[in-house]
Amino acid sequence: MAPKVLVSDKLSETAVQIFRDRGIDVDFMPDLGKDKDKLAEVIGQYDGLAIRSATKVTPTILEKADRLKVVGRAGIGTDNVDKEAASRKGVIVMNTPFGNMITTAEHAIAMMFAVARQIPAASASTQAGKWEKSKFMGVELTGKTLGVIGAGNIGGIVCDRARGLKMKVIAYDPFLGQEKADKMGVEKVELDDLLARADFITLHVPLTDQTRNILSKENLEKTKKGVRIINCARGGLVDEAALAELIKSGHVGGAGFDVFSQEPATENPLFGLPNVVCTPHLGAATTEAQENVALQVAEQMSDFLLTGAVTNALNMPSVTAEEAKVMGPWIKLADHLGSFIGQMTDEPIKAINILYDGVAAQLNLEALNCAAVAGIMKSFNPEVNMVSAPVAAKERGIKISTTNQDKSGVFEGYIKVTVVTDTRERSIGGTVFSDGKPRFIQIKGINIDAEVGPHMIYTTNEDAPGIIGILGRTMGENGVNIANFTLGRSAAGGEAIALLYVDEAVPADVVGKLKETGLFKQVKPLEFDVA
Incomplete structure (x- = not known):
């Protein structure tokens, strides 16, 4: 049938x-x-x-x-x-x-033109029988500096189109490496530099914990006087109320918004302001x-x-029905390993190496690679999946390599994921126990045995007495229950790590209290999808 x-x-x-x-x-x-x-x-x-x-x-x-x-x-x-x-x-x-990358990028360019030349207001005025040439003085795009926040698929197309308009393009993107930036013909900058220099700013990032309110009141106040802001990406990336006040004060010269923090947007602080162009989430709306x-x-x-x-x-995952029963726990492990590194890394990644040992090396490595890379990438872009992750990594100039080896240790098989940035290498290894549960077995070359939970906190410090007590007491005093507590160290008095599996997400103030002790080099809350 x-x-x-x-x-x-x-x-x-x-x-x-x-x-x-x-x-x-x-x-x-x-x-x-x-x-x-x-x-x-x-x-x-x-x-x-x-x-x-x-x-x-x-x-x-x-x-x-x-x-x-x-x-x-x-x-x-x-x-x-x-x-x-x-x-x-x-x-x-x-x-x-x-399917809609070009359409969304073109809408951002169209919004930029509309704001630069005040086209909607000028059209309404003219059709109302007025002839107000002097009222609608615009600015050219040629020679202006465009700041692109997020230089992935859509942002990359915007960069290309803007260069064709003879704009100078600067880009901020944690995943944008120097080699990729050079190929794109853009200048890779930090966010503060972009805010200070850009005549136009356009956003092309997903809405995540890292990007939410990225143009906050504080960051908007760092911008160049007369800047124009374009958002055709996601609502929630910009503090709309703060932007409205800066438009009223004259610091911001205009804005073009296709997306809003609340949709449908029947009211918004930006509505009715001079030189603000708004459309009803039309980014993908072309034939x-x-x-x-x-x-x-x-x-x-x-x-x-x-x-x-x-x-x-x-x-x-892209696996056959026969592979699914065996592959499931290993795919979840690869995802967890990638997610750990993705959440720990806040600078451009140049390369990812995935080592498969023993029985892991006999599995469907393409699917495992996709799971590990997806784990890394979706920490920054939750819309990435196992299929699109390798493409997204390639577009950012990230080199992915795989190493296979015969059983070389006490485990029947394991996976080790390493990322390389301009300043360091970071690695984590894991295995699947006989109960089918993934475990972290090595971080930074330090052996551990950690169960993976949905909410965890990772710390590093110099090995010294009292650290366990401080961690336990701080968690207990703030109502955070520890389900599992794993420790490891390179040597007595050397570098030490702790990985805590807790019952709920660790509040930011608890993380702050641990940092304030001055005893920890790193304190990082982590989240894992263990469903």
């Missing part, structure tokens, strides 16, 4: 035809996704569900989806899909992360982009349903 797919949102007829041409039975009901009761009634008939943003794939829907194998989202955002519930149900969730992502999702879903090939999956 041919696989059967339901298209419950408005995909193009061309995309629907792809399913038919591949021999897949497809029902095209573009308004069904808005009716959750009807969707729940019929979803049990289908092997695949192709959607945009209108269809909500909830646990209730998934509970009725007895045949469903794959959900394909035409676009990058999957907030309308309960991925945890889908994983429990055994349903793969795919997206199309690269070409919508067609591209629709065609991509149809091809990806067809490939999976007909051949088992997995592309751009958010909740499943």
Whole structure:
């Protein structure tokens, strides 16, 4: 029997035809996704569900989806899909992360032009019968300095377009290496330098704990007088209230926003201010982009349903069914090792080396590599998955290498991940015990035996008496319960490390109290996805 797919949102007829041409039975009901009761009634008939943003794939829907194998989202955002519930149900969730890059980059450039020449206000004035040439004095882009925060896929396209406009481009991105910056023709700078020099600032980063409010009141006040701010990335990257005050004071010359901290944005501090251009999250809203992502999702879903090939999956590694039982714990280990290093590294990564020893070297190393690299990259960009992570690393000039070796130690097999930056190398090793649980077994060359938990805290210090007591007392006095406490040292009196598995995320003030003791070289809270 041919696989059967339901298209419950408005995909193009061309995309629907792809399913038919591949021999897949497809029902095209573009308004069904808005009716959750009807969707729940019929979803049990289908092997695949192709959607945009209108269809909500909830646990209730998934509970009725007895045949469903794959959900394909035409676009990058999957907030309308309960991925945890889908994983429990055994349903793969795919997206199309690269289909709207050019469209979003072009929208940022368009917003920059609109703000530079006050086009929306001038158009409204002219159509109102006024002729106010002197009121709408603009500025040229040629020769101006563009500060790009985030030089990944979309940011890189913006850099290229801006250079074509004869702008000087400076970029801040923790993952941007010097070699990659040189190839892009941009100057790699620190954030404070960018804020001080840029005539225009455009943001192209995901919303993470590291990037949230990156243009805070404090940082906005560091900007050059007359700067113009463009945000077509994510709401929450800019303190909108602080920006509004700086526009009113005349320090900021204008702003172009496509995204807002609260959406739909029916009101906002920026609305109604002079030389502020706002659009309703139109970054991906072009005919070409919508067609591209629709065609991509149809091809990806067809490939999976007909051949088992997995592309751009958010909740499943690219491994065969036979490999899955053995690979699962090792993939989770590789992800944890990468995540540890990703959370510990705040400078551009030049290279990643992954060492496989013993039984680990006999597994599907491509999948393990993807898991380790994804663990590193998603600490900075949570939208990265196992498929897109190697591409994202390559685009940033990160060299990935693999070393295999026969069993060389007490463990049947282990994985060691090392990253290289301009200033240092950082490594961590781990293994999978017979119970199937990943363990950290070596950090910075120091042997340990640490269970991995969702909330952990890592410290380094010179080996000295009393450190255990300080850690335990500080945690206890602040209501943080320790589930597991692991110690290691290079030698008596040498460098020592501690890794604490705690019941909940360690509050920032507790981290601050440990740092204030002056006894620790590093105090770093860590989070791991152990589900």
